[in-house]
Amino acid sequence: MTDQSSRRQAIGVAAASAAGSAAFLAAGTGRAAAVPTRRTGPVYTIAKPRERLLTLERWDGPAVLLRAAGEPGQQEWELLSVPDGTVPDGTVFLRNVGEGTYLGYEGAPHVNKLIAGRPHPVGWELRAGAEPDTYHVVAPGGLVDGAELALDLGLLLVYPPRMSLRPLRLGDERQAWLFTLEE
Template sequence: MAPVHNGVYAIAKPTEQLLTLQASKEFVVVLNPTGEPGEQEWEVTARDNGNVVIRNLRHGDHVGLDGPPEVNQQVRGTEEAFEWALHQAAERSSFHVVVPGGPVDGQELALDLSVLDIFPPRTALRPLEVQDQRQAWLFERRD
């Protein structure tokens, strides 16, 4: 069973920046509220295995990857659904968004900010640091 109910969410970092998809098939970034309908709203749907699929309301793309997961791989909008595991973080309604199925090259990989110093900040797969609350995402119900 997934740790969140099916529905529409804003997914935010502790800095209040929101997971954003500005155009179809583009990189998933984090921005302050943009006011653009749907680009910062995500439909979260549980799968029978306990994982979730995260789909952008405006563009219909999923939070996904091009190719197999690896450290520093940038996350983008994809047509194909990609499953994520949500691991409860320290704060209520906050989760580490993790590539399911165990370690990749010996490391659990989580959705986090990219190490690239560009604007807008992109998301990427980074080694999971369960004690780092900055790596967690707050799921705020919107429907």
């Protein structure tokens, strides 16, 4: 098995396997019932070109894009899933290793909604990109204002660049994220 196919398989296994014995979501509430306190899934860095990594500098702070640096764990993400029927198949949760909070947003998704650390799991779908080990991180639930929404660079002209929900562009590799399994 090639290194590339083993990484894709690891992401597929994580998306289809249990994240631990605790159920993350109370049925129908979208709120955390029990949040694991230790690593239970594979850990990745999630990057854009030029080695800029998805980063969470504070537990409740905005998700930003920075070069490799900072406190240990701020740029590492645990890929978790719950195959117990409480969420749709293929839903994953991204938990920041350093801060222990989840990549997400509050309330209903909409275009340009800022992404930040959240205390409760927020679901995402991973859609394979055209390049090896790349995925579009998509807000589940279908169309919002005529488009599916995906994790992308926000439109705010600030440093460091903040992440927001933007219309999904499946053919655009600039919107895809490179997942690198940390060993």
